[in-house]
Amino acid sequence: MEWDKDAEQAVAKVPFFVRKRVKKRVETEAQQAGATRVTMTHVTACKQQYLHHQEDEVQGFTVESCFGQSGCPNRIDTGKNLSPHLEALLRTHKLKEFMQSRVPGPLKLHHEFRITLADCPNGCSRPQIVDIGLISASLPTLSDAPCSECGACLAACKEEAITLNAGPGPQFDWQRCLACGQCARACPTGTIAQDLSGYRILLGGKLGRHPRLGQELSGIFSAETTLTIIDTCLTHFKAQNKEGERFGELLNRTGLAFLAPYTLKTT
Ligand code: SF4
Ligand code: SF4
Ligand code: SF4
Structure with a gap:
């Protein structure tokens, strides 16, 4: 769908971790209103919705990926499209309901558990600064x-x-x-x-007041093992979480013994 320049510039200022979602949402709303072009009116309406009804927008988790599948020549083909499997796994953990029970006050988008997949080590989707980052390898x-x-x-x-x-x-x-x-x-x-092809796994990355780069596990993991490790991480996250803290903060407290036999990569 075509965008007016001012509408495009306005969305470019949205924080990167929700930009893709906001853009998709604006386009959907413009289409539903019968428009063939996105204008500032659509962007403003969507912004109001996000600002005033943010809790309705929170789904508890996000799964993002780079643009590798759109034809990037650097993409590593692991033979599996992991994103739908990640989303299915995250849904089973009912993270929105869980965070509502932990976070004092209304949920915000930054409370969501974030998983990002980059299809090569260039890491365009920034897997180092999310709760769990995956890099195809x-x-x-x-x-x-x-x-x-x-x-x-x-x-x-x-x-x-x-x-x-x-x-x-x-x-x-x-x-x-x-x-x-x-x-x-x-x-x-x-x-x-x-x-061997598969995924490198980075745990506990975050930005904010106390930034932390994700810690990498030693090894390259198959899709099945990656999903098992993430499942174990989510179970630990829910068992140990205090007041909606980020996974990285939680790992600073608990360490990674819960993931044995997996260990951190040594540099
Ligand atoms: S392995 Fe040998 S043949 Fe292959 S690219 Fe390297 S130098 Fe060339
Ligand atoms: S992370 Fe790699 S595969 Fe993905 S868009 Fe960037 S360069 Fe391409
Ligand atoms: S040796 Fe490793 S880093 Fe270098 S090109 Fe091959 S796979 Fe990439």
Whole structure:
């Protein structure tokens, strides 16, 4: 749907964590009113609704993702569209009702439990600053195909995680590798292949008065294990939550022993 410039500029000023939702909502309301273009009138009406009836807008959780599925060439295809599974899982935890029982006063959008998925380590959807951030990951491995020493993998790796001079074929520095999958894409001989693909998991990120970057678990997890870990986190969040605190604050108090055998990644 087309937008008037002033309407577009007004929505650009909405805090990023609700911008996508507000934009969709404004478009829906404009469509329902029979408009073919979004104007400032639609934006103002929606703003009033958010300001004065915010609790009605709260659904208890948000699941956001980057624009990878719209054709971003950096996207790592994990073979599964995780978002609907995440939403289904979050719904089973009835987080709106739970937060209503914990938060003194009316619920606000910032009380929602936020999960964000980024389809590569560039992290455009900011997985580091939400309750649970997921980053699609693809680890490289070596196949039997001989290396032509063309150097394409060196050029593709922004982390300088590959060397070519210590033996036949490339060597990887796993401390540097971010599992972005670019070297396997660049390799013309198939010497570098995709090994394990799945998700990196970051826990307890937040902004606000006491910002905290999400802490990363060690490993790359399958979709099924990722959902199990998130389920365990939500159960812990609900069992330990005090007055609607954010997951990161709660983890500062409780630590991660509840997630054993999983441990934090060491840097
Ligand atoms: S996070 Fe990666 S895949 Fe997603 S939009 Fe950004 S660059 Fe593309
Ligand atoms: S997966 Fe990415 S970071 Fe890791 S070695 Fe390949 S290009 Fe470098
Ligand atoms: S891109 Fe492939 S063929 Fe070229 S140097 Fe790297 S591993 Fe060897």
